[in-house]
Amino acid sequence: MLLSCFAAALVFGQLSFPFAFDPSDFKTCPQVGFCRRGRALAKRATESSQWVSPYSVRPESVVLSPPNASLSAQVFSSLYPGIRFELQVDVLEHGIARVRLDEVNGMRRRYHQAASWALVAEPTLMAPGVVWRFEESGIRALYDDVELEISYAPLTVKLIRAGREELVLNGRGLLHLEHFRTKTAAPSTALSEYQAVLHGNTESNGWFEGGEADGYWEETFKAWTDSKPKGPESFFIDIDFPHHSHVYGIPQHATSLSLRETTGGNQYFSEPFRLYNNDIGGYDADSPMSLYGSIPLMHGHSTESTVGVFNLVASETWVDIFHPVLNKSTATHWISESGIMDIFLLPGPTPDLVFTQYASLTGTAPLPAYFALGYHQSRWNYISSQDVRDVSRRFDAENMPMDVVWLDIQYSQGQKYFIWDNQSFPDPVEMADELAAAGRKVVAIIDPHLKTSNDYPIFSEAQDKGFLVKDAEGEIFVGQCWPGSSAWLDFFNPQCQNWWRGIFSLNSTADGWRWAESTDNTFIWNDMNEPSVFNGPELTMPKDSVHYGGWEHRDVHNIYGMLFHKATASALVHRTGTMKRPFVLSRSFYAGSQRFGAIWTGDNLGTWEHMAAGIRMILSDGIAGMTFSGSDVGGFFGNPDPEMLVRWYQVGAFSPFFRAHAHIDTKRREPYLSAEPYRSMLRDILKLRYSLLPVWYNAFREASVSGIPVLRPQYVVFPKDSHGFEIDDQFYIGGSGLLVKPVTLPHVESAEVYLADDQVYYDYFDHQVHQGAMGGRYVTVSAPLAKVPLLYRGGSIVPTRLRPRLSSSLMKKDPFTLTVALDKTGSTASGELYLDDGETYTFEQGELVWRKFIAYPSKDGQASLIVQNHNLASHTSARDIVGGAKFQFYDGKNAYAREIDSVYVEQIIILGLKEEPKRDLEIDYRGGSYGMNNVLSSSLTIKNLGVRVVDDWQILVQW
Numbered sequence: 032m033l034l035s036c037f038a039a040a041l042v043f044g045q046l047s048f049p050f051a052f053d054p055s056d057f058k059t060c061p062q063v064g065f066c067r068r069g070r071a072l073a074k075r076a077t078e079s080s081q082w083v084s085p086y087s088v089r090p091e092s093v094v095l096s097p098p099n100a101s102l103s104a105q106v107f108s109s110l111y112p113g114i115r116f117e118l119q120v121d122v123l124e125h126g127i128a129r130v131r132l133d134e135v136n137g138m139r140r141r142y143h144q145a146a147s148w149a150l151v152a153e154p155t156l157m158a159p160g161v162v163w164r165f166e167e168s169g170i171r172a173l174y175d176d177v178e179l180e181i182s183y184a185p186l187t188v189k190l191i192r193a194g195r196e197e198l199v200l201n202g203r204g205l206l207h208l209e210h211f212r213t214k215t216a217a218p219s220t221a222l223s224e225y226q227a228v229l230h231g232n233t234e235s236n237g238w239f240e241g242g243e244a245d246g247y248w249e250e251t252f253k254a255w256t257d258s259k260p261k262g263p264e265s266f267f268i269d270i271d272f273p274h275h276s277h278v279y280g281i282p283q284h285a286t287s288l289s290l291r292e293t294t295g296g297n298q299y300f301s302e303p304f305r306l307y308n309n310d311i312g313g314y315d316a317d318s319p320m321s322l323y324g325s326i327p328l329m330h331g332h333s334t335e336s337t338v339g340v341f342n343l344v345a346s347e348t349w350v351d352i353f354h355p356v357l358n359k360s361t362a363t364h365w366i367s368e369s370g371i372m373d374i375f376l377l378p379g380p381t382p383d384l385v386f387t388q389y390a391s392l393t394g395t396a397p398l399p400a401y402f403a404l405g406y407h408q409s410r411w412n413y414i415s416s417q418d419v420r421d422v423s424r425r426f427d428a429e430n431m432p433m434d435v436v437w438l439d440i441q442y443s444q445g446q447k448y449f450i451w452d453n454q455s456f457p458d459p460v461e462m463a464d465e466l467a468a469a470g471r472k473v474v475a476i477i478d479p480h481l482k483t484s485n486d487y488p489i490f491s492e493a494q495d496k497g498f499l500v501k502d503a504e505g506e507i508f509v510g511q512c513w514p515g516s517s518a519w520l521d522f523f524n525p526q527c528q529n530w531w532r533g534i535f536s537l538n539s540t541a542d543g544w545r546w547a548e549s550t551d552n553t554f555i556w557n558d559m560n561e562p563s564v565f566n567g568p569e570l571t572m573p574k575d576s577v578h579y580g581g582w583e584h585r586d587v588h589n590i591y592g593m594l595f596h597k598a599t600a601s602a603l604v605h606r607t608g609t610m611k612r613p614f615v616l617s618r619s620f621y622a623g624s625q626r627f628g629a630i631w632t633g634d635n636l637g638t639w640e641h642m643a644a645g646i647r648m649i650l651s652d653g654i655a656g657m658t659f660s661g662s663d664v665g666g667f668f669g670n671p672d673p674e675m676l677v678r679w680y681q682v683g684a685f686s687p688f689f690r691a692h693a694h695i696d697t698k699r700r701e702p703y704l705s706a707e708p709y710r711s712m713l714r715d716i717l718k719l720r721y722s723l724l725p726v727w728y729n730a731f732r733e734a735s736v737s738g739i740p741v742l743r744p745q746y747v748v749f750p751k752d753s754h755g756f757e758i759d760d761q762f763y764i765g766g767s768g769l770l771v772k773p774v775t776l777p778h779v780e781s782a783e784v785y786l787a788d789d790q791v792y793y794d795y796f797d798h799q800v801h802q803g804a805m806g807g808r809y810v811t812v813s814a815p816l817a818k819v820p821l822l823y824r825g826g827s828i829v830p831t832r833l834r835p836r837l838s839s840s841l842m843k844k845d846p847f848t849l850t851v852a853l854d855k856t857g858s859t860a861s862g863e864l865y866l867d868d869g870e871t872y873t874f875e876q877g878e879l880v881w882r883k884f885i886a887y888p889s890k891d892g893q894a895s896l897i898v899q900n901h902n903l904a905s906h907t908s909a910r911d912i913v914g915g916a917k918f919q920f921y922d923g924k925n926a927y928a929r930e931i932d933s934v935y936v937e938q939i940i941i942l943g944l945k946e947e948p949k950r951d952l953e954i955d956y957r958g959g960s961y962g963m964n965n966v967l968s969s970s971l972t973i974k975n976l977g978v979r980v981v982d983d984w985q986i987l988v989q990w
């Protein structure tokens with residue numbers, strides 16, 4: 032079985048797949064007609080001193096509509112006076128400006144539905160509206176601390192704050208929406224007329240569009256021909272940040288977090304950054320090539336402000352970046368194949384506000400099921416239900432925590448997903464139930480390609496119902512993937528999404544085929560959803576394939592994977608009578624995918640370089656909302672040596688999504704297989720992850736409300752410290768105050784960690800003190816192989832559970848330890864703890880516990896400190912507690928709080944007391960017994976306090 036599937040991959044795939052990546056399988060900008068045209072237009076603009084955008088607004092057409100937050104106007108291009116465009120500008124809640132431009136009454140409609148998939152809802156206009164100021168040259172909207180300036184001729188849109196241009200659209204005149212035309216239309220006039228045109232000859236458009244119809248009607252790449260029935264319809268726009276030295280975002284790319292130049296004087300890459308979801312196994316660790324997901328969101332950042340731009344386009348897009356003035360300004364040029372212009376300007380002015388503004392549009396990552404934050408053990412493949420049971424037992428035997436065993440494609444019969452290979456998996460329900468009894472879950476892979484076999488009920492039903500993507504001729508599109516000949520589900524059809532839910536339903540009453548051999552402890556992995564098509568151009572679907580609604584694949588390519596993820600997540604939520612939080616891992620993603628689950632960085636290599644690249648990629652994913660992200664621990668390809676494996680587990684343990692996974696050709700490398708001393712190191716790392724689960728859950732709670740990522744890079748936490756703007760190898764976990772710098776090099780005994788502020792930091796493990804400095808300084812933190820550089824920032828109180836068990840669900844009633852890392856004054860700190868059942872949605876009704884811990888000096892005594900636990904939930908609005916909150920009044924005695932009322936804070940560790948406390952401590956709670964243990968001179972441990980998590984209390988420490 033194993034061998035035959037393996038052989039199938041070789042036969043049906045391009046021969047190299049998936050063992051090595053061949054760059055020539057993927058296009059470069061010069062191989063793409065619209066990218067050539069976009070770059071050529073920019074070049075002509077740069078070379079001309081008289082360049083002026085042909086697009087302008089008819090002032091007499093400007094209309095404001097109630098409630099005074101919307102403007103519409105007619106726009107025309109001097110190139111084509113007969114073609115009409117409409118501009119729509121909306122000022123939205125949070126001060127976001129939405130700028131849309133579309134061709135009206137054209138031969139066809141441009142694709143305009145990306146917003147309906149990406150946005151969480153129709154955006155709300157700013158109430159009660161804004162003040163518009165009409166001027167001769169344009170119109171200006173004034174609101175909050177910014178103004179939006181729309182100039183008529185040429186059309187430009189600027190976001191201005193305190194007289195400073197923060198964002199400029201079409202400032203360099205590169206805006207172009209190629210209108211629909213017929214193939215017989217007169218070709219553009221030649222470039223030789225270029226100068227004449229600039230002096231008034233508007234008959235000719237060659238100066239702007241170029242002299243030839245370059246790739247307008249048909250394009251070939253290797254053996255593939257794209258029929259391009261709609262002709263040219265590209266959309267180009269320059270988006271500049273005149274006062275921002277750094278830009279971040281537009282994942283997914285394996286490169287630095289701070290995006291480097293693709294053109295201009297300090298060009299680092301010669302190709303633009305590309306956004307076109309592709310299956311590139313074993314990708315380059317430093318490249319602007321597109322990868323599995325695409326999110327067209329970018330941050331512009333400087334010490335003065337942060338702003339964001341969200342260019343809501345779903346077709347293939349290339350982004351050029353350069354700095355007109357190094358360390359001062361950034362210019363970008365976005366080149367897209369199709370779609371309307373629909374751009375959101377996010378005013379910031381802080382990184383946190385930009386996150387919240389973006390989340391108001393596309394949603395946040397919801398609270399995951401608690402188990403999903405545990406450790407996931409995967410490999411291609413666990414080959415039988417016996418194998419799965421063995422893996423689980425060996426984790427137990429080695430006292431290693433683990434929450435989930437994963438099943439790759441070989442669980443299914445001939446890659447007919449849902450259909451168990453009954454030779455190897457004769458008892459899948461019993462297998463899942465046994466894992467569930469140990470507090471563990473199963474994740475099984477379900478891909479969007481269906482074997483075109485009439486004995487496969489999923490395919491037959493999808494075919495009968497018309498739920499499959501069509502080819503350019505209107506037949507079902509058939510390509511090659513894991514099962515051989517395959518067809519692809521079309522989730523753009525809402526009926527297909529409903530039908531998909533039925534398949535997962537665990538109710539026997541559902542119509543149609545159901546996945547009966549499943550359980551509510553079985554979760555899903557959606558892979559190959561770029562979509563990956565082994566015999567397609569660039570290993571994906573031909574662009575002239577057709578989706579529901581008649582839209583070509585070219586228009587929706589980057590959305591496809593998200594809709595599969597969405598349908599599966601929704602199916603899991605509703606599969607039983609009680610709504611449960613889903614867990615679905617997707618490889619492909621788009622803006623808004625954060626609402627549906629986790630992603631990972633795809634098929635990486637087991638190299639040090641890829642280990643480091645994974646960290647940068649996770650940080651970049653988080654910038655664009657996709658915060659539940661991780662990379663394959665150990666590397667998908669290759670056999671890491673023991674040292675690399677230990678370091679990679681440290682990277683994984685500090686990723687939001689923590690999964691080990693490996694290619695079928697690799698040697699088995701489950702952590703229990705390592706020899707000592709590595710095995711113990713791996714066990715300790717797993718235990719460390721589990722003891723910090725409260726910290727991760729806190730961070731996810733906050734992300735679910737604010738959109739601020741779980742892993743926060745340096746510029747996000749210290750936006751005014753320019754020395755941190757290019758740091759992308761260390762990060763902070765939520766608002767916990769924990770700072771991590773995983774080691775990603777061999778033979779290292781210490782790490783240089785950057786501390787941005789005049790604050791004291793404490794080593795997590797040995798409590799050694801490191802002093803930061805205003806303006807930043809590097810400190811040396813010891814990092815022998817068993818130790819990951821992990822620091823508490825002074826001023827933090829961090830809750831942990833120090834009795835790691837074999838799975839996260841077994842820890843639900845375990846006591847907490849609070850580590851009070853006092854700030855540099857030696858007297859204050861704060862932190863929080865969020866808890867709920869980790870499984871259902873009852874938290875939306877207020878069944879949760881949210882506590883605030885603070886430490887502060889008591890008023891009377893000098894040598895004293897109060898540590899206090901109070902209810903944070905009762906002081907806050909429901910909306911601020913959790914994303915999706917629906918309750919009005921918080922009841923501190925809710926069912927969940929009662930369920931955990933026996934959970935204690937078993938010890939408090941205080942770091943950084945200025946003087947050693949006397950042995951006699953005063954505890955003004957109920958006088959429980961205590962012990963004292965001065966590990967280092969600055970640390971005081973108070974045990975056996977007998978205080979409960981759900982109660983308000985305070986402890987007076989006096990000396």
Ligand SMILES: *[C@@H]1O[C@H](CO)[C@@H](O)[C@H](O)[C@H]1NC(C)=O
Nearest residue numbers: 098099159160161162163164
């Ligand atoms: C709408 O804007 C116009 C122009 O700024 C202003 O005169 C008018 O009072 C505004 N109306 C409301 C309801 O704010």
Ligand SMILES: *[C@@H]1O[C@H](CO)[C@@H](O)[C@H](O)[C@H]1NC(C)=O
Nearest residue numbers: 276357358359753754756757
């Ligand atoms: C620009 O910034 C880089 C890195 O942040 C620094 O090395 C360089 O000296 C700066 N250059 C100028 C001209 O300020």
Ligand SMILES: *[C@@H]1O[C@H](CO)[C@@H](O)[C@H](O)[C@H]1NC(C)=O
Nearest residue numbers: 444450451452453454457486
């Ligand atoms: C196993 O699957 C095959 C192929 O679908 C089927 O013919 C056979 O009846 C199944 N065996 C059992 C024991 O269910």
Ligand SMILES: *[C@@H]1O[C@H](CO)[C@@H](O)[C@H](O)[C@H]1NC(C)=O
Nearest residue numbers: 536537538605606607608609
């Ligand atoms: C499943 O069945 C339960 C009880 O039989 C019922 O309450 C629930 O609504 C059903 N759910 C679905 C999705 O049909």
